Amino acid sequence: MNEQAAVFNRTTVGFWVYLMTDCVLFASLFATFAVLRTATASGPSGHEIFELPLALTETIILLTSSYSCGFVLVGMKRGNIKQMMTGFIATFLLGIAFLSIELSEFTKLIHEGHGPQQSAFLTSFFTLVGTHGAHITVGLIWLLVMVTVLMKRGLTDKLRRQITLFGLFWHFLDLVWIFIFTVVYLIGATL
Amino acid sequence: MFGRLTLDAIPHDPITLGGFVGAMIALLVIAAAMTYFKKWGWLWREWLTSLDPKKIGVMYIAVAVIMLLRGLSDALMIRAQQAVFATSPNSPISPELFQQVFSAHGTIMIFFVAMGMIFGLVNLIVPLQIGARDVAFPLLNSISFWLFFAGMALINISLGIGEFSAAGWLAYPPLSELAYSPGTGVDYWIWSLQIAGVGSLLSGVNFLTTIFTMRRKGMTLKRIPVFVWSVIGSMMLVVAAFPILTATLGMLSLDRLFGMHFFTADAGGNPMMYVNLIWAWGHPEVYILVLPAFGIFSEIVPVFSRKKLFGYTSMVWALMAITVLSFTVWLHHFFTMGAGANVNSFFGIMTMIIAIPTGVKVFNWLFTMFRGRVRFDTPMLWFMGFVATFTIGGVTGVLLAVPGIDYVMHNSLFLVAHFHNMIIGGVLFGVFSGLTYWFPKFTGFRLHEGLGKIAFWLWIVGFMLAFVPLYILGFMGAVRRLDSYDPSLGWQGLFIVAGVGVLVICAGVFFQIVQVAYSIWKRKELVVGPDPWGGRTLEWATSTPIAPYNFATMEPVTDRDAYWAIKQAHAGHAHKIEAIRLPKNSGFGPYIAAGAFVFGFGLIWHIWWLAIVALIAIIVLIIASTLREETEYELSAEEVTRIEHKLRGVKA
Numbered sequence: 001m002n003e004q005a006a007v008f009n010r011t012t013v014g015f016w017v018y019l020m021t022d023c024v025l026f027a028s029l030f031a032t033f034a035v036l037r038t039a040t041a042s043g044p045s046g047h048e049i050f051e052l053p054l055a056l057t058e059t060i061i062l063l064t065s066s067y068s069c070g071f072v073l074v075g076m077k078r079g080n081i082k083q084m085m086t087g088f089i090a091t092f093l094l095g096i097a098f099l100s101i102e103l104s105e106f107t108k109l110i111h112e113g114h115g116p117q118q119s120a121f122l123t124s125f126f127t128l129v130g131t132h133g134a135h136i137t138v139g140l141i142w143l144l145v146m147v148t149v150l151m152k153r154g155l156t157d158k159l160r161r162q163i164t165l166f167g168l169f170w171h172f173l174d175l176v177w178i179f180i181f182t183v184v185y186l187i188g189a190t191l
Numbered sequence: 192m193f194g195r196l197t198l199d200a201i202p203h204d205p206i207t208l209g210g211f212v213g214a215m216i217a218l219l220v221i222a223a224a225m226t227y228f229k230k231w232g233w234l235w236r237e238w239l240t241s242l243d244p245k246k247i248g249v250m251y252i253a254v255a256v257i258m259l260l261r262g263l264s265d266a267l268m269i270r271a272q273q274a275v276f277a278t279s280p281n282s283p284i285s286p287e288l289f290q291q292v293f294s295a296h297g298t299i300m301i302f303f304v305a306m307g308m309i310f311g312l313v314n315l316i317v318p319l320q321i322g323a324r325d326v327a328f329p330l331l332n333s334i335s336f337w338l339f340f341a342g343m344a345l346i347n348i349s350l351g352i353g354e355f356s357a358a359g360w361l362a363y364p365p366l367s368e369l370a371y372s373p374g375t376g377v378d379y380w381i382w383s384l385q386i387a388g389v390g391s392l393l394s395g396v397n398f399l400t401t402i403f404t405m406r407r408k409g410m411t412l413k414r415i416p417v418f419v420w421s422v423i424g425s426m427m428l429v430v431a432a433f434p435i436l437t438a439t440l441g442m443l444s445l446d447r448l449f450g451m452h453f454f455t456a457d458a459g460g461n462p463m464m465y466v467n468l469i470w471a472w473g474h475p476e477v478y479i480l481v482l483p484a485f486g487i488f489s490e491i492v493p494v495f496s497r498k499k500l501f502g503y504t505s506m507v508w509a510l511m512a513i514t515v516l517s518f519t520v521w522l523h524h525f526f527t528m529g530a531g532a533n534v535n536s537f538f539g540i541m542t543m544i545i546a547i548p549t550g551v552k553v554f555n556w557l558f559t560m561f562r563g564r565v566r567f568d569t570p571m572l573w574f575m576g577f578v579a580t581f582t583i584g585g586v587t588g589v590l591l592a593v594p595g596i597d598y599v600m601h602n603s604l605f606l607v608a609h610f611h612n613m614i615i616g617g618v619l620f621g622v623f624s625g626l627t628y629w630f631p632k633f634t635g636f637r638l639h640e641g642l643g644k645i646a647f648w649l650w651i652v653g654f655m656l657a658f659v660p661l662y663i664l665g666f667m668g669a670v671r672r673l674d675s676y677d678p679s680l681g682w683q684g685l686f687i688v689a690g691v692g693v694l695v696i697c698a699g700v701f702f703q704i705v706q707v708a709y710s711i712w713k714r715k716e717l718v719v720g721p722d723p724w725g726g727r728t729l730e731w732a733t734s735t736p737i738a739p740y741n742f743a744t745m746e747p748v749t750d751r752d753a754y755w756a757i758k759q760a761h762a763g764h765a766h767k768i769e770a771i772r773l774p775k776n777s778g779f780g781p782y783i784a785a786g787a788f789v790f791g792f793g794l795i796w797h798i799w800w801l802a803i804v805a806l807i808a809i810i811v812l813i814i815a816s817t818l819r820e821e822t823e824y825e826l827s828a829e830e831v832t833r834i835e836h837k838l839r840g841v842k843a
Contacts, residue, residue: 003772006404010327014400021392021434028438028471032453032464039459041452116451120459123451127442145814162817 008161015165019172022135026176029131030183033124037188043119046188049109055185058101059177065094066174073167076160081150084163088147091170095140102133125184132180135173142166194797195375200353204288206268211351240776242329243739245633247336248314252626254343255307258299261347263700265296266693270657274690278678289674290357291376295346297360298380302387303343305480305614308622310339310394313422313483316629317398319730320416322407322748324740327400329774330816335394337784342387345791349379353795356380359672361469362443364454364462369447375795378447382791385440386784388433395429398422407729409747416728416751417500420507421486424514425479431518432475439468448794463528470521478517481613482510484621485552488574491628492556494724495571496563499752502555509548509555516545526597535594542592546585553578568724569643573624576651577616584612587662605665608658615654623650623703628724635735636717642706649699657692660685727752734838740771740826743835768831772823779816783809 037046068090075083106126109115116126146166149159202208225231238246272289276282284292314336318326326332349355356376358367367377402423406415415423442453443465452460493500500506522530522538556574565571587609591597600606631637661669664685669676676682710717721735732754733741744766750756786809793802826834 010400010404013404014327014396017396017399017430021396021430024431024434025438028435028468032438032442032468035461035464036453036459039461041457041459116445116449118458120452120455120461123445123453123460127445127451127453141810141814145817149818 004157008157008164011161012164012168015168019168022172023176026128026131026179029124029128030179033128033184036120036124039120041119041121043122044114045121046125046184047190049112049114050185050189051105052185052189054101054105055181058098059181061094061098061101062174062177065091065098066171068094069167069170072163076155076163079155081155084150084155085147088143088150092140092143092147095136095143099133099136099140102129106130125188128184129180132173132176135176139166139170139173142169192798194793194799196352196796196798200375200796201351202354204285206283206288207291207350210264214347214350235778236776239781240333240778242325242333242774242777244314244318244326244329244332245737247332248311248316249633250336251307251311251314251339254340255304255311258303258307258343259700262296262300262304263697265292265299267697268292269296270686270690270693272674274683274686277673277675277686278683282674284674286674287357290672291355293672294356294359294362294376294380298356298384299346300614301360301476301480302384303339303346305618305622306387306391307339307343308626309425309480309483309618310336310391312487312622312625312629313394313398313425315633316625316730317401317419317422318405319733319737319741320419320728321402321405321410322729322742322745322753323401323405324742324771325405325774326397327405328397330777330779330822331393331397333777333780334783335390335397337780338390338393338787339387341784341788341791342383342385342390344788345379345383345386345795348792349376349383353379361473363469364443364446364465365456365460367443368455369450370455378444378795381440381444381447382795385437385444386787386791388436388440389787391429392433392437395426395433399426399430402426407745407748407753409749410753413504414748414751414753416753417489417503417506417510418483418486418728420510421482421489424510425482427514428475428479428482428517432472432479435468436472436476439465439472442468444794448797463525466525466528467521470524471518474521474524475517477613478513480618481621482513484577484618484625485510487621487625487628488556488577489552490728491570491574491624492559494628494726495566495568495574496560497566497725498559498563499727499755500555501558501561502551503751505551506555509551512548513545516541516548520545523592523597526594527601532594539592539594539597543589546589549585553582568627569638569640569647570624570628572644572647573620573627576647577620577624580612580616580620580651580654584609584616587612600665602670603665604661604669604671607671608661608665611658611661620650623647629730631719631723632721632730632733632735633737634714635719636710636714637719637723639706639710639713639717642702642709646699646702646706649695649702653692653695653697653699655692656695657689660689660692664689722754727755729753732757734835736838738831738834738838740773740831743768743771743831768828768835770828771826771831773826775822775824777816777819777822779812783812783816786812 068087070087072084072087072091075081075087109122114122116123143166146159146162149156153159202211225234238250241247268284269289269292272282272284276284314326314332318324346355353375356362356367356372356379358372358377358380362377362380365371367380402415402419442451445451446453446455446460452458454460454462454465456462489500489506519541520538522528522534523542526535526538556578567575587605591600591606591609627638627643664682667680667682669680669682719735721733722731724731729742729748746757746766786805790802790805790809793799793805
């Protein structure tokens with residue numbers, strides 16, 4: 001194995017290990033949500049506040065962004081910078097759209113008086129979904145940095161590594177969202 | 192503008208203020224001396240910004256030693272209160288202060304002494320033992336250390352600005368919630384642990400990756416030294432358990448900062464959820480600390496018995512079994528929660544099962560000594576002390592694992608004695624043993640043997656004096672964290688014995704400091720070669736002092752005891768020396784940690800603008816650190832040859 005391949009190998013392994021730590025972090029939040037989701041105190045329960053069409057829209061948007069993220073990686077393999085840029089822009093816009101819907105849902109709930117301070121259920125809901133949203137935000141900042149580097153320095157070995165890791169990160173967040181959609185929204189709406 | 196930070200934040204009681212002012216004066220004297228001798232530039236270039244794991248390891252251990260002294264002085268105050276002042280109404284230590292002292296003692300000893308020592312040794316030894324030149328992510332390693340440092344700084348700042356948590360070392364809610372702890376103490380606790388914890392988490396990722404991907408060619412899984420195996424177990428636990436701590440501390444701080452209801456007593460909050468989460472991290476944490484100590488003994492016992500390790504494979508299996516099992520026992524910390532007989536029996540039985548692999552290890556060490564030519568140097572004495580104290584702790588642990596007994600003994604001094612048996616007798620003795628064993632590898636001279644033996648005997652005698660009375664007191668019904676009791680109970684005599692024990696331990700620590708100082712002073716007489724003990728693993732194959740690149744050439748490993756095999760074969764450098772690339776220094780570690788420190792400070796005191804500015808600064812710094820170019824420098828083959836000749840004493 002030459003030096004570049006070794007660096008690529010250990011960066012990928014390290015990032016996988018990091019993703020597993022993030023997975024445990026989310027697992028803790030999911031467990032907390034599972035315990036607290038019936039603790040509505042005097043506040044509303046899931047089926048009173050969740051809007052499934054909205055959550056489904058978010059799901060479709062995020063899944064599509066995973067596709068456009070894959071588009072970037074295919075472009076990188078082919079050395080097609082234009083395709084990469086298209087993929088990046090699409091991913092970024094979809095990410096922004098996802099975040100906007102999430103934020104509008106949050107603001108609406110808070111305006112109606114169902115903020116995270118109202119009950120333990122809402123506390124755990126806002127924290128779990130919000131932590132995922134914070135990860136998406138970090139991903140979008142990361143994406144912007146990579147686009148800038150791509151334009152300034154071209155497709156360096158280091159950038160190739162980063163884009164590969166970004167792909168892992170983005171798909172991982174997608175997976176976490178699938179669980180949020182199922183556990184929080186679909187099961188939650190039945191309560 | 193300054194949130195809740197006002198002049199009232201300066202403490203008024205003489206003990207806290209005295210401690211803080213004393214520490215500040217000491218820092219100022221050191222700073223003045225540094226300036227006078229013009230050493231700042233040297234410190235910054237050679238140490239603070241270094242990405243060399245050997246130097247980062249030394250810095251970890253230096254911080255841990257200083258924190259050991261702080262934690263020890265907390266212990267002295269607890270013992271003084273319980274032995275002398277508990278029966279009198281006029282104690283210099285107020286009940287509020289006493290609560291802060293025992294909370295600080297536990298927090299500091301676990302997070303900043305034990306963790307610091309373990310990560311220090313891991314940094315020093317793991318890259319050498321796997322025959323690598325560096326860790327997988329050198330900059331990340333420096334950032335980890337500095338986050339640990341920032342957490343340490345935050346917990347110590349609380350002495351002079353505000354207060355520390357009075358809610359115990361794990362800050363159980365609802366006591367630790369805003370309603371019952373409105374001050375800054377719990378916030379100091381949260382943020383110093385959160386920052387240091389993220390550092391530990393990143394270290395776990397880093398070392399796991401290092402061991403998985405950077406082992407010397409030929410070092411198959413069955414040839415990995417047992418210390419490295421123990422670090423694999425420990426780092427797997429870091430990676431799997433620390434995120435739970437991060438999440439839990441995050442939730443507690445959301446409760447406190449934004450009035451949320453994870454663990455509050457009202458609005459549906461569930462305090463027992465916190466206790467479950469914190470122990471789901473906390474129990475593996477015990478093994479994060481003790482597994483590397485097991486690894487250290489597995490290196491030392493064969494070397495000092497001049498035999499290979501008995502039962503390597505069973506040792507590795509035992510380590511891995513403990514790693515997995517440690518996640519299945521957390522509920523034994525709160526049997527009294529009332530989860531029901533079935534749940535309690537499951538966790539009780541799992542707890543007892545852990546004693547089996549641990550017993551396997553103890554017998555393996557003893558069988559390694561059997562028919563060996565055992566040398567009783569100081570590292571081996573620490574091992575003998577470990578076997579005695581750790582076995583007592585193990586037996587009392589199995590006793591406590593019986594839920595019925597636990598209902599009687601829980602929260603008593605019996606429990607306190609038990610876990611000190613494990614952490615002091617297990618972790619700390621292991622660390623002392625390892626430090627004595629590896630010291631000459633990094634300095635070129637060994638520690639003075641006689642002084643080390645005195646220190647050991649003071650420690651072990653002091654330990655027994657300090658903790659055996661606590662077992663008895665526990666049986667008599669004394670609970671932990673007690674600042675006063677009725678004299679008619681007849682406990683005072685035993686508390687005085689325990690207090691004398693701590694004084695004897697202090698004498699032991701004093702002799703350890705004298706030992707290091709005397710050895711540095713007389714280092715010319717204590718000089719030893721690169722392999723003073725007859726070592727078996729690769730770290731002894733390097734020159735002393737160790738070159739920045741560790742190994743000039745990378746011959747494949749052919750045996751489990753890699754260096755032993757080289758020595759038997761009388762093999763020299765088989766490979767040609769080539770150019771070596773090493774990471775350049777970087778200031779990002781100190782900078783990012785400074786940002787984290789300010790961020791934590793801002794949140795503790797509700798200075799929101801400061802926290803936001805610090806957060807933005809951290810993000811910008813992280814982005815900037817990924818944009819670095821030319822992060823390595825090259826040593827040419829000629830330079831490497833020259834360094835090798837110089838270090839190995841060959842005349843060119």
